Amino acid sequence: MDAKLLLLLLLFLFDVSFAQMPGFVSLDCGGQESFTDDIGLEWDPDTQVRFGEAINISVANETRKQYMTLRHFPADSRKYCYSLNVTSRTRYLLRATFLYGNFDNNNVYPKFDISLGATHWATIVISDANTIEVRELIFLASTPTVSVCLSNATTGQPFISTLELRQFNGSVYYTQFEDQFYLSVSARINFGADSEAPVRYPDDPFDRMWESDSVRKANYLVDVAAGTEKVSTKLPIDVDRDERPPPKVMQTAVVGRNGSLTYRLNLDGFPGFGWAVTYFAEIEDLGPTDTRKFRLVLPGMPEISKAVVNIEENAQGKYRLYEPGFTNLTLPFVLSFRFGKTSDSSLGPLLNAMEINKYLEKSDGSLDGAVVASVISKFSSSDWDEGGDPCLPVPWSWLQCNSDPQPRIIKISLSKQNLSGNIPTDLAKLSGLVELWLDGNSFVGPIPDFTGCMDLKILHLENNQLTGELPSSLASLPNLRELYVQNNMLSGTVPSGLLSKNLVLDYSGNINLHEGGKRNHVYIIVGSVIGAVVLLLATVVSCYFLHKGRRRYHEQADLPEESLAVQRFVSSKGDAPKETAHCFSVNEIVQATKDFERKIGSGGFGVVYYGKLNDGKEIAVKVLTSNSFQGRREFANEVTLLSRIHHRNLVQFLGYCQEQDRSMLIYEFMHNGTLKEHLYGPLTREKTISWIKRLEIAEDAARGIEYLHTGCIPAIIHRDLKSSNILLDRHMKAKVSDFGLSKLAVDGVSHVSSIVRGTVGYLDPEYYISQQLTDKSDVYSFGVILLELISGQEAISNVNFGANCRNIVQWAKLHIESGDIQGIIDPSLRNEYDIQSMWKIAEKALMCVQPHGHLRPSISEVLKEIQDSILIEREANATREGNSDDMSRNSVHSLNMGSLDLCGNENYVSFDESIARPTAR
Ligand SMILES: *[C@@H]1O[C@H](CO)[C@@H](O)[C@H](O)[C@H]1NC(C)=O
Ligand SMILES: *[C@@H]1O[C@H](CO)[C@@H](O)[C@H](O)[C@H]1NC(C)=O
Ligand SMILES: *[C@@H]1O[C@H](CO)[C@@H](O)[C@H](O)[C@H]1NC(C)=O
Ligand SMILES: *[C@@H]1O[C@H](CO)[C@@H](O)[C@H](O)[C@H]1NC(C)=O
Ligand SMILES: *[C@@H]1O[C@H](CO)[C@@H](O)[C@H](O)[C@H]1NC(C)=O
Ligand SMILES: *[C@@H]1O[C@H](CO)[C@@H](O)[C@H](O)[C@H]1NC(C)=O
Numbered sequence: 001m002d003a004k005l006l007l008l009l010l011l012f013l014f015d016v017s018f019a020q021m022p023g024f025v026s027l028d029c030g031g032q033e034s035f036t037d038d039i040g041l042e043w044d045p046d047t048q049v050r051f052g053e054a055i056n057i058s059v060a061n062e063t064r065k066q067y068m069t070l071r072h073f074p075a076d077s078r079k080y081c082y083s084l085n086v087t088s089r090t091r092y093l094l095r096a097t098f099l100y101g102n103f104d105n106n107n108v109y110p111k112f113d114i115s116l117g118a119t120h121w122a123t124i125v126i127s128d129a130n131t132i133e134v135r136e137l138i139f140l141a142s143t144p145t146v147s148v149c150l151s152n153a154t155t156g157q158p159f160i161s162t163l164e165l166r167q168f169n170g171s172v173y174y175t176q177f178e179d180q181f182y183l184s185v186s187a188r189i190n191f192g193a194d195s196e197a198p199v200r201y202p203d204d205p206f207d208r209m210w211e212s213d214s215v216r217k218a219n220y221l222v223d224v225a226a227g228t229e230k231v232s233t234k235l236p237i238d239v240d241r242d243e244r245p246p247p248k249v250m251q252t253a254v255v256g257r258n259g260s261l262t263y264r265l266n267l268d269g270f271p272g273f274g275w276a277v278t279y280f281a282e283i284e285d286l287g288p289t290d291t292r293k294f295r296l297v298l299p300g301m302p303e304i305s306k307a308v309v310n311i312e313e314n315a316q317g318k319y320r321l322y323e324p325g326f327t328n329l330t331l332p333f334v335l336s337f338r339f340g341k342t343s344d345s346s347l348g349p350l351l352n353a354m355e356i357n358k359y360l361e362k363s364d365g366s367l368d369g370a371v372v373a374s375v376i377s378k379f380s381s382s383d384w385d386e387g388g389d390p391c392l393p394v395p396w397s398w399l400q401c402n403s404d405p406q407p408r409i410i411k412i413s414l415s416k417q418n419l420s421g422n423i424p425t426d427l428a429k430l431s432g433l434v435e436l437w438l439d440g441n442s443f444v445g446p447i448p449d450f451t452g453c454m455d456l457k458i459l460h461l462e463n464n465q466l467t468g469e470l471p472s473s474l475a476s477l478p479n480l481r482e483l484y485v486q487n488n489m490l491s492g493t494v495p496s497g498l499l500s501k502n503l504v505l506d507y508s509g510n511i512n513l514h515e516g517g518k519r520n521h522v523y524i525i526v527g528s529v530i531g532a533v534v535l536l537l538a539t540v541v542s543c544y545f546l547h548k549g550r551r552r553y554h555e556q557a558d559l560p561e562e563s564l565a566v567q568r569f570v571s572s573k574g575d576a577p578k579e580t581a582h583c584f585s586v587n588e589i590v591q592a593t594k595d596f597e598r599k600i601g602s603g604g605f606g607v608v609y610y611g612k613l614n615d616g617k618e619i620a621v622k623v624l625t626s627n628s629f630q631g632r633r634e635f636a637n638e639v640t641l642l643s644r645i646h647h648r649n650l651v652q653f654l655g656y657c658q659e660q661d662r663s664m665l666i667y668e669f670m671h672n673g674t675l676k677e678h679l680y681g682p683l684t685r686e687k688t689i690s691w692i693k694r695l696e697i698a699e700d701a702a703r704g705i706e707y708l709h710t711g712c713i714p715a716i717i718h719r720d721l722k723s724s725n726i727l728l729d730r731h732m733k734a735k736v737s738d739f740g741l742s743k744l745a746v747d748g749v750s751h752v753s754s755i756v757r758g759t760v761g762y763l764d765p766e767y768y769i770s771q772q773l774t775d776k777s778d779v780y781s782f783g784v785i786l787l788e789l790i791s792g793q794e795a796i797s798n799v800n801f802g803a804n805c806r807n808i809v810q811w812a813k814l815h816i817e818s819g820d821i822q823g824i825i826d827p828s829l830r831n832e833y834d835i836q837s838m839w840k841i842a843e844k845a846l847m848c849v850q851p852h853g854h855l856r857p858s859i860s861e862v863l864k865e866i867q868d869s870i871l872i873e874r875e876a877n878a879t880r881e882g883n884s885d886d887m888s889r890n891s892v893h894s895l896n897m898g899s900l901d902l903c904g905n906e907n908y909v910s911f912d913e914s915i916a917r918p919t920a921r
């Protein structure tokens with residue numbers, strides 16, 4: 001009986017102690033207790049973390065205990081770190097996961113940064129409350145602990161669901177760059193998978209997650225070739241070593257029955273240098289005469305296609321692993337790849353698995369890391385070590401650092417922190433230190449020698465219990481300007497070097513400290529007073545100029561009376577003077593427009609005329625029709641708004657003119673008309689605008705909108721963005737026009753309820769339904785404009801989008817989501833664009849037209865994407881121009897490649913012998 005029990009107990013113990021792999025750490029962030037999950041992983045709560053708040057969440061269909069809790073941190077400028085014990089000189093997989101689950105009932109999707117030590121690892125952008133975001137990194141440990149920190153809450157609060165560490169056993173992920181680079185995991189794909197769930201522990205002893213190729217998600221494995229079939233086997237696969245993909249992954253594959261396997265996927269973090277390996281094992285029964293030989297084709301990388309894969313031959317047998325790969329390869333953001341059979345092969349290509357990692361450059365961190373660690377080791381509490389690097393990516397809360405790539409600490413603020421003991425002498429090793437605040441503590445003992453801190457400018461040691469003399473070495477610090485040592489127990493005499501120095505010095509309250517034995521009271525040397533006077537003068541002068549600058553606005557004539565109310569509202573925030581607009585006289589306008597001779601446009605609320613002022617300045621005069629909805633009130637609104645908005649990407653407002661029955665707004669004249677005319681007006685027949693130009697126009701417009709959203713207080717929502725409201729100047733620089741519908745967003749409230757206005761085709765559906773206006777409504781309209789730029793199509797058309805579709809958004813969405821971007825690209829762009837930059841914009845455009853505002857990016861994010869896209873396009877432009885000769889030459893070679901069935905723009909494969917082969921390991 002007892003023996004049985006003992007056996008049971010032993011079995012139980014055995015079970016528990018062997019469930020967990022060595023070197024696995026699984027933190028259930030926000031969890032309460034340790035537990036073992038269904039697959040045998042042991043989870044521990046993250047109780048080591050002193051900050052943040054643990055919270056329970058509940059997400060539909062998510063039953064794993066580790067995803068029912070999370071830990072979130074304040075949205076401040078600090079960083080919050082986890083410290084993990086590791087074994088030096090060992091490789092690890094580090095995984096952080098994030099399931100938002102709307103924990104704060106806010107639906108403001110968080111965006112924040114995660115770092116490993118001093119290195120920025122990734123920016124976590126939550127875009128769905130119920131989707132788990134996963135980030136993985138492979139690193140070689142060089143210290144006994146690593147820090148993983150969350151910081152830089154851009155929106156919402158930073159949070160984390162799990163933090164996992166998996167120790168590798170060997171050298172599969174060895175790279176010759178591993179001392180300077182981490183590998184950030186971009187793709188790890190199990191082809192031909194039989195379910196959507198990833199293959200992981202215990203099938204993979206290292207708990208890598210091999211993602212199924214059958215997962216349906218946006219931008220993941222699209223453009224799959226016709227004739228792609230899944231195959232699988234139950235026979236064991238010889239993978240040789242543990243770190244290779246587990247047999248379960250290798251037992252499934254895809255085969256290109258029609259001779260090709262093609263895929264396209266987005267690679268997070270790229271373009272950049274990457275590590276890419278494909279895994280093959282022959283798992284089909286080949287007939288006696290069958291052969292399987294194929295090549296990899298990557299667009300723009302002809303050298304890659306040289307090597308022919310013959311799995312059986314390369315692996316020396318069936319059901320054996322062959323893993324050709326590249327240890328350093330330049331990869332684009334949108335990776336299109338193809339395996340094509342060779343002409344003498346009877347079977348199409350086969351692919352079992354693939355891994356792509358990006359090289360992430362390590363940051364060396366602050367030069368003062370070791371010194372500051374030694375300093376805080378002298379303090380009784382360990383709270384001063386806030387984890388990670390003292391300076392990067394954001395400094396500890398009590399430090400300031402300079403902005404060098406390897407920063408130095410320049411300021412330490414430890415006033416009134418109950419610190420005791422001696423002042424750590426190591427502080428003097430912080431050679432970049434400019435300010436040191438140690439006042440109001442209980443420090444005892446002597447003042448250390450600070451001659452190591454030659455930049456030291458401000459030193460606060462007052463209100464401690466320091467003893468000994470005031471060191472004369474302080475006088476040798478060339479930059480010392482302020483020295484406070486009052487209310488200590490210092491003794492002796494004040495060094496004459498200090499007294500003769502241009503310095504603010506306070507040594508009062510030290511009963512035994514004397515100035516050359518004479519006086520004992522506050523002695524402040526005011527050599528710097530002259531400096532202070534200069535400073536004071538400078539302040540007065542700049543205020544005066546500011547005042548003059550503002551005065552300009554007061555000289556203007558009276559405003560229409562109704563506008564005054566609005567105006568008061570605008571300026572009620574502070575005592576800033578009212579800014580009013582220039583009032584043109586009717587005569588001036590009649591003269592300038594030659595009695596309204598030349599009509600240059602018309603819109604919903606008036607006709608626009610060309611004019612030229614006496615000084616030669618060309619103007620556009622918008623005459624508001626009296627029956628337009630824009631009544632006197634809106635007029636006042638617009639005039640007031642316009643007069644305080646100045647940005648180079650907003651059409652400049654010059655003033656207004658009003659008579660009894662007519663109101664006019666005067667703007668700068670824009671020589672090249674509206675963007676709309678250039679995209680699908682009569683102008684396009686003569687000359688179409690290039691893709692790069694379109695991107696630049698988008699950038700200009702986005703900058704203008706960004707200014708409205710973020711540069712104005714209160715923020716301004718345009719409400720009627722459309723391609724006919726984007727005007728082009730003489731140099732084709734774009735400016736946003738027409739704030740007739742703009743309305744002030746009320747400070748502190750994220751939306752404004754008002755009558756729905758806007759233009760069909762550009763109108764945010766959410767705004768239409770809810771009548772709640774936010775800046776995301778403009779983002780929606782801007783998304784439509786991006787789609788117009790890509791396609792050259794109008795936002796609404798009864799004919800262009802097929803039978804059941806009138807709307808550019810539906811039409812483009814269908815194409816883009818199915819991977820067919822070519823189907824929407826403006827044919828008049830011919831092939832003169834880079835597909836990657838096109839993809840970036842197309843995908844961002846789709847984000848912008850998401851049905852719900854909170855899912856849309858901010859205009860600043862869109863702007864960033866456009867700028868990235870411009871960089872890609874410029875680079876591609878340069879190579880397109882540089883390569884045009886080579887391409888025609890190479891196309892001769894490519895004639896020999898008929899069997900490869902090269903498609904689209906990949907027709908420039910060359911056979912340059914000098915180019916390196918892929919490395920097979
Ligand atoms: C979370 O749930 C656990 C048990 O399910 C409970 O003990 C704990 O108090 C909860 N925590 C919070 C913050 O609600
Ligand atoms: C949860 O699972 C049920 C049944 O499998 C399914 O009908 C439902 O759509 C799922 N909900 C979510 C949010 O995935
Ligand atoms: C990490 O190692 C230190 C020292 O070896 C030890 O005190 C600490 O408990 C360890 N932390 C964890 C989470 O295992
Ligand atoms: C914080 O995030 C913002 C936006 O993502 C970025 O512009 C900024 O550089 C980041 N700051 C740091 C210190 O990383
Ligand atoms: C690690 O490698 C050793 C020998 O090199 C082997 O015995 C052990 O099983 C491996 N561990 C794992 C988890 O693969
Ligand atoms: C692929 O092959 C199948 C038959 O194996 C054929 O029916 C189909 O038309 C082919 N598709 C293409 C695109 O060649």
Ligand SMILES: *[C@@H]1O[C@H](CO)[C@@H](O)[C@H](O)[C@H]1NC(C)=O
Nearest residue numbers: 177181273274328329359360
């Ligand atoms: C990869 O190759 C490029 C040049 O081809 C080189 O600049 C880079 O340092 C290499 N390694 C990494 C990790 O980027």
